[in-house]
Amino acid sequence: MDPTQYCQDKAAASGSSFYYSFMFLPPDKRHAIVALYAFCREVDDVVDECSDEQVARTTLNWWRGQVAEIYGGKPQHPVAIALVPVVRQFNMAQEHLLEIIDGMEMDLDQPRYADFKSLQLYCYRVASVVGLLSVAIFGYTNRQTLKYAHDLGIAFQLTNIIRDVGEDARRNRIYLPMDEMQQFGVTAADILNARETENFQKLMAFQIERAQRYYDQALALLPAEDRKTQRTGLIMAAIYRATLIEVVASGCHVLKERVSLTPIRKLWLAFKTWIQN
Numbered sequence: 495m496d497p498t499q500y501c502q503d504k505a506a507a508s509g510s511s512f513y514y515s516f517m518f519l520p521p522d523k524r525h526a527i528v529a530l531y532a533f534c535r536e537v538d539d540v541v542d543e544c545s546d547e548q549v550a551r552t553t554l555n556w557w558r559g560q561v562a563e564i565y566g567g568k569p570q571h572p573v574a575i576a577l578v579p580v581v582r583q584f585n586m587a588q589e590h591l592l593e594i595i596d597g598m599e600m601d602l603d604q605p606r607y608a609d610f611k612s613l614q615l616y617c618y619r620v621a622s623v624v625g626l627l628s629v630a631i632f633g634y635t636n637r638q639t640l641k642y643a644h645d646l647g648i649a650f651q652l653t654n655i656i657r658d659v660g661e662d663a664r665r666n667r668i669y670l671p672m673d674e675m676q677q678f679g680v681t682a683a684d685i686l687n688a689r690e691t692e693n694f695q696k697l698m699a700f701q702i703e704r705a706q707r708y709y710d711q712a713l714a715l716l717p718a719e720d721r722k723t724q725r726t727g728l729i730m731a732a733i734y735r736a737t738l739i740e741v742v743a744s745g746c747h748v749l750k751e752r753v754s755l756t757p758i759r760k761l762w763l764a765f766k767t768w769i770q771n
Contacts, residue, residue, distance in 0.1 A: 498525055500572035501532035514760040515729035518768050519632075526584060526631045527726070529576040534594060534624060536573050541601045542665075554599050561591045584630045593623045605667045606682070610704075613671055614648065621654075622647030625727070632724050636717040639724065645715060646731060649708035653734045656701050657741055660688060660749040670701065688749040698746045702738060709735055725771045732767045733760050 505513050505528045512531055516524050537557055544550040563569035564577050565588045580586065597619025607613040625647035629639055655662070655669040662669060663685050675681070678697035685694075709731060716724060733755065741753045755763075 497572040497576035498529075501525075501529045501576050504532040504535055504573070512730060514733060514757075514764045515726045518729070518764070519726055522583070523631055523633075525576075526580040527628060529573065529580050530586075530624070530627055530631070532573045533577060533591065536571070537595050537598045538620075541598050547602055550602055551599070554595055557595055558592060561588060561595070564588075564591070580631075584627075586627050586630060590623050590627055593619050597623070601667065607669060607671050609673045610671045613669060616669075617648045617651040618644070621651035625650075628727065629724060632726055634720045634723060636720055638715055638717050639720045642712050642715040642717075642724070643727070645708050645712035646727060649705055649712055650730065650734050652701065652705035652708060653738045656698065656705060657737060657748060657753055659685065659698075661752055663688070663749070670697065674700065685749065690747065690749050694749070695746060698748065702742060702746070705738055706735075721771055725768055728771050729764045729767045732763045736763055 505516070516527055516531075519527065537554065540550050540553045540557070544553065557571075560569050560571050560574040564574050564581055569575050569578065577591075581588075581591075597616060600616050600619065604612075604616075607616065622644045625643035626640060629643040634640075659668075659670065666686070668675075668682055668685055670680075670685070672682075675685075675697060678700065679693040680691070680697050683689075684691060713728075713731065716728075721728070736759070737753060737755055740755065741748060744751070744753055
């Protein structure tokens, strides 16, 4: 299969909010960001869809080998092949792609996080690093845009964590910091058994407030001169933040249901944000 088409199909099949932000980009940047996103999906699926931990680790190591091939060899996987011209054109660091894999492997190593500091490392690897690579594709002139990308990545991942508490618990994963759970009187058993207590609601309100702060921080950091080139990221922010607001509006029943926006609403948010920036 043609590598570009493979990446396009992978991105489209995910139904992710990110996909709706890509459609306004010029072809070279759209192909680049779709290839990067397909890479993230491939390595994430290794962890989420493989029931044998050792097989998952072996596959992630194989992907590390593919990353090495992207930068100096002949990669085999369609996504890796698609990334070869992308990493050259947009000067993407090999270490960043490897860090994304390291972040995915944390799901095999660490199903709990003691505090927010340790969770931040996970969020950085699986989301902020992707943000840093993305802004390079979109284009920027002010290095402060990298700080914006870092904080926006954290905001996106915190939104995912809030939205997916129940889904993650069914995989025996809890991304809410354990010290904060203790502070609010919520146990791991409460989450694993989907016990939606008043304390749990207070804990989630705390998590939501922090995510909103990261959105505010990120958007305040984006320099005016880079706002136009970073419109794709602003579309992602609009869609993700709308999802967070929808979680609140629906009563934050995240242990038993997963909130998502309709495709038409995502498309509308994408169009509105694009023309406003």
